[in-house]
Amino acid sequence: MAMKRIAIIGGGAAGLGAAYFLQGQQAADGSTCQCTVFEKNQHFGGNALTAYLGDKVWEKPFADLGVNDFNKKTYTTFDAILSELKARNYPVAYAPLLDTTTFYVPPGFGSDVSYTMKELQNPDENPDKPYLESFKRQFKQFEDVAYKVLTEPKYFRMTVDEFIADQGFTEQFALWNLKARIQNMYYIDDRGPGGMPIYGVMKYYHLQEGLGDRETAAARDTAGRSTTRMYFQNGASSWIHALEQYLRNVARVELRPGAEAMARFDGGTWTVLPMHGGGNFGSFDVVISAVYAESVGAVIAGGATNLAAGVASRFRYSDSLSVVHDFEDVMPVRGQRSTYNIVINPPDRQQLRPYVINYVANMHQGRNDDGPPFVSLCPITPVPNEDVRQMWDWGGMQRKVMASAFLRHNTLSYDNLIGQSALQSVQGTNNLYFTGGWTIGAGLHEEVLRQGQMLSKMICGTYEKHHSEHPDPDDPGYVPRHIRETRPDMSEA
Ligand SMILES: Cc1cc2nc3c(=O)[nH]c(=O)nc-3n(C[C@H](O)[C@H](O)[C@H](O)COP(=O)(O)OP(=O)(O)OC[C@H]3O[C@@H](n4cnc5c(N)ncnc54)[C@H](O)[C@@H]3O)c2cc1C
CATH class of the missing domain: 3.50.50.60 (FAD/NAD(P)-binding domain)
Structure with missing residues (x-):
């Protein structure tokens, strides 16, 4: 043959x-x-x-x-x-992985912002963090609008900054939550998240976290583990x-x-x-x-x-050095740690963008153990050499590195x-x-x-080219193909 x-x-x-x-x-x-x-x-x-x-x-x-x-x-x-x-x-x-997140400013960076998503859901229990009340409301709004962003033509050509203005999100929420979270995605570059297409961002969250599909996003077991994220x-x-x-x-x-x-x-x-x-x-x-x-x-x-x-x-590509280490000081304090710990760089340290995420391997693997090993994804470029040196010298980090690899992702x-x-x-x-x-x-x-x-x-030779879809803005029932494909209940739509 x-x-x-x-x-x-x-x-x-x-x-x-x-x-x-x-x-x-x-x-x-x-x-x-x-x-x-x-x-x-x-x-x-x-x-x-x-x-x-x-x-x-x-x-x-x-x-x-x-x-x-x-x-x-x-x-x-x-x-x-x-x-x-x-x-x-x-x-x-x-x-299932333990799907929890902490947002924090690293120690010594002149701010004490640090909150877990669990705290964000319960602002009454955290009166010392007055910003949580409005963050909770805005976060829910972000989740609620996800489906619209994926399906309504209005959002197809909107940047993240335009979306933030469209939704009326506060600057504080944008910087301390939304952008930090987007910044934490693996394919952001030195231009920051503001100019990224919100549709592309939301599609990522739809695939990764089920956003835009209430059932998937909300699926949790009694310990708070996502039952769909593995x-x-x-x-x-x-x-x-x-x-x-x-x-x-x-x-x-x-x-x-x-x-x-x-x-x-x-x-x-x-x-x-x-x-x-x-x-x-x-x-x-x-x-x-x-x-x-x-x-x-x-x-x-x-x-x-x-x-x-x-x-x-x-x-364009975004490069990161992925480092496995046991350097406690780059993490939030014990008890405040989540699976994913997202560093919010204050304005004078923003040259450290595109992102730094530090995750706890044990928690990622479903265990309630917030000790090492940790994994830090440190941006290589455009961080000035001096900053890279500080990251590695910071308290002797290089002595505690267990493994590292250089990874790349298109922006x-x-x-x-x-x-x-x-x-x-x-x-x-x-x-x-x-x-x-x-x-x-x-x-x-x-x-x-x-x-x-x-x-x-x-x-x-078996590929049938689909005609490009022309969403009808007046059709409230219109659901794009990529959503239909991941929602069996909509396959007939
Ligand atoms: C830090 C990080 C975390 C991520 N986490 C997730 C996640 O949790 N879930 C998820 O779905 N996606 C994740 N992604 C996205 C991930 O990159 C994609 O899911 C996918 O793995 C990309 O595969 P790829 O084959 O396109 O690219 P790559 O994985 O980059 O593979 C390209 C391969 O080509 C080889 N190669 C290059 N040039 C040559 C050559 N000339 N000859 C022969 N071989 C060559 C390289 O050595 C490499 O092995 C993550 C990405 C990054 C950077």
Whole structure:
């Protein structure tokens, strides 16, 4: 039987996900898809990376350096893959995480703002924090308007700052809660959250936390754990490991770790070569780029349309050093700690943006233990060198670092959202396709997996291009497709 040889360059969730959907599929021309995944590191997974701190891999104690959770209700594609892995004897263990948040100004920064979301819900019990009363009201308003932001055209082109004005939120609430929370997302850049598209932000919260879907957002057990937000009981790397095993042993995908690759278009076929040094990895009918946008120029030689190359070159990245440590002083005081602890930088320290989040690994793993290890995501750029030095020297932090990794995420701007939709029109030109976090929405696991599924249909000739939707502002019942897809009860709408 004829083979359609497919080279996937990049072995993060996007590249592996594309292989999952493509391998063994029959294309319209009768050929069968055979995938090879090239990954430059010795391990797969990219931003899904766990530091195992004990004697054994896949066991506690561990801390996730990057990817750490998913929402079982809204991550429908991901959930289906986990079910398939389980059915094939590669189960991935997951359980509800303790979904709590503290907002605080770090010690010595001249302010004593510090409150937990639990305190925000009970302002009467915290008379020493007079701001909580109005924060509670505004927070509820934010949750209530979420569904409208996702569905009403009015919000599609509104920035976060415009949204704040539209809602009449106070400056204090914006700075000490809303922006701090948005700033804490993984894909914000040095321009701060004010100019980000509120629709993109809300879509992220919809997928991650179920915002806009009251049932999902409110789902809590008696201990306050979200019953839909899950952590990986053996670390995020364990899910990548399960997928890798399945791809290698069951689907028979060729996996090539330690192979930094590039693809050259030879006017009809593609040749995949090592990025450095001589030799070649063979010729392929189709190439899927699953690398960072900014790497596309170096990884794809010829074959990319000007539009694809132009779109890719416009994406910006936010870099962070993810550090596992036991440095108590960067955390809120004991008793005030939550799973996620969001630093509010006072104005004179705002060069430390885009964000700092410090989370407690034990609490993330569902336990009521607010001791170390902690994970801090420190921005690398544009922090001045002196500040980086202080972060590391601060009380001897570097002596207590247990693990660290350098992670990258594309930022979310209007330019990017427009670029993503333009990209769809050039998918498949010269048998070249694009996936990865930058190609779809906020680039969460669920989104890159959906992108892989769509590419599989495109490559096999079964993709039905949807006409673009034109929301009717006068139709109160209109629900966009992305919401319908994650709400089974609306699939008929
Ligand atoms: C700190 C952080 C936390 C996050 N947490 C979550 C979360 O909890 N849940 C969630 O859904 N999403 C989360 N995300 C988003 C996450 O990035 C995406 O969900 C997803 O993992 C992106 O996958 P990717 O394959 O596109 O990119 P990456 O994970 O970056 O993978 C790209 C891969 O390509 C490889 N590569 C690059 N160049 C080459 C080359 N020339 N040849 C071969 N290989 C190459 C890289 O080594 C890397 O392995 C988080 C992101 C960050 C940064």
